[in-house]
Amino acid sequence: MVLLDTIRDYAQIVAAAATYFYARIFSRTMNPALTDIEPSTQLSETVWRILGANPSPFTLQGTNTYLVGSGPSRILIDTGEKNKPAYISELRDVLKDNKISAIICTHWHDDHVGGIKDVKDKISGNDIPVYKFKNPNGREDDSVYKYIEDGAIIKVPGTTLRVIASPGHTMDHISLYFEEEGSLFCGDCILGEGTTIFEDLYTYMQSLQRLLDTKPSRIYSGHGPVIENGIEKINEYITHRNRREEQILSALSGDKTLSAMEITNVVYPTLSWSMKLGALNNVNQHLTKLIKEKKVIKTGRGYQIIN
Template identity: 60%
Template sequence: MLSTLRYYSDYLFAVIGYFYGRAFRSAMNTLTPIESRLRLSPLVYRVLGANPGPFTLRGTNTYLVGTGKSRVLIDTGEPNVQQYIDDLREALDGCEISCIICTHWHEDHVGGIKDVINKVIGKPVPVYKFKRTDAPEDSSKYHYVEDGYVIKTEGATLRLLSTPGHTMEHMAVYLEEENTIFSGDCILGEGTTIFEDLYIYMQSLHKLLEMKPSRIYPGHGPVVENPLEKIKEYISHRNQREQQILDVLHSSKTASSMQITNEIYKARVKLAALSNVNHHISKLLKENKIEKIGIDNYRLITAAE
């Protein structure tokens, strides 16, 4: 039974990946151009991961932070990307990397750790990350820390913030001197992100909104110069989708996840949309707004109940 479920799960993700890839190829020309290396502020230098793709957009944004000879690197891109290694060396311009911060476990953020350490730094340095609780990982690579941990380098104070949802151990990084946030994949420079748990993802969005950052440096896409507007846009988008699901259940009394998907996404790739709907259903179940009937049917919980 488990092997069958894994087969269909793998098949589903393969199909979703195919359609994302096809959409990406047609949409690539509409993405905002990202320079391979660019100083964004006196404290922040962005180095593009040189790994464009359907989930990475123009590539993973990695960041060098600080003003002295010693810099902090946020995220590392993917493995075996020599262009990124060359660009990172150029951006350092004789400076050193004292430590690495990884916002989450996805390969396009942690995959380049080995290459950066071996080819750029030349010696072991701490790699700070939050620990996964949902799955095992190679703990020998990381120096695990917790929410609120502070890393200092010349000119910069970085506070690590728990922002789960995109992944369960996802972090954002707050740069105190600028009142800016490195958002990882919690917020992107363009488009919306995917998530493992919508319920806690929404909590993370509200957490960042309450901080009122002046700027967001995202894991992919251009710098967000209107951060409060962007965060509110993300929250509004999810709330609108949730209301559509509630409206379907109100009119139909009961419906399966695929029936809901067919009603909302009339002209979209249904398998990709189904995953999104299931995340919303999971959130609504946790909030006791709907209840599950049988294997895959749902109905509204009324105030009288």
């Protein structure tokens, strides 16, 4: 019986994976429900958003990069992907006679760090520092980055940015609290539209609480539009994950033992196969978190609640 359950789950996972990647690879159009975002926009007296010219199902309208500061020296937050001449042209136009004095990368994903070389070669020169949190889970080119720690301060005229370690989406993820505005650059911890993915949900939930504690007036996200009510949006993310956890625990109630795929089918009964793999990944992340919290145990047959 256990073998049959395993075979059935495996077949469902393979089917979900195939349809998921088919949908991703062959998706040719943007979601028409997404908010239109201009190639560049001045968002406040000291913040410009420059879109990375890389729209896709993964990046939504594209990666948001930000120029911050009010004097001749500006900080660039994230760099988009490599080989995007439209982005470099737009960034140059926004800079005008000002210069980039530092780059800060929120995390290792290519749509945030891939453009570093192009920005240096074509705009800033190679002498400026590129700040980033050290990635504990992977190798990276130490010659590219100047590693920073939680609480570090990076300043230019009109702008003081405080580094907040916010792992979860990736384990090297940082956010930046903008002291003068009371606002937050949150990378991919929180999206302007929809919800994000994460490497480790347990850590991610702790990071959301850290960000909530800053009480941001607004949030500048790595993707999507500006979030004008930062506290409300972070609470929305926390509530969403807590509700999903309650659904998983409910599925396991009554001393049931279920596999991750069986739980996924209970929690997401109407979800299309093209989205099932992502849902399965979310369920696995929740289960890992619940095991760490000693609420659930994994057995040979699946998962069950610890009474």
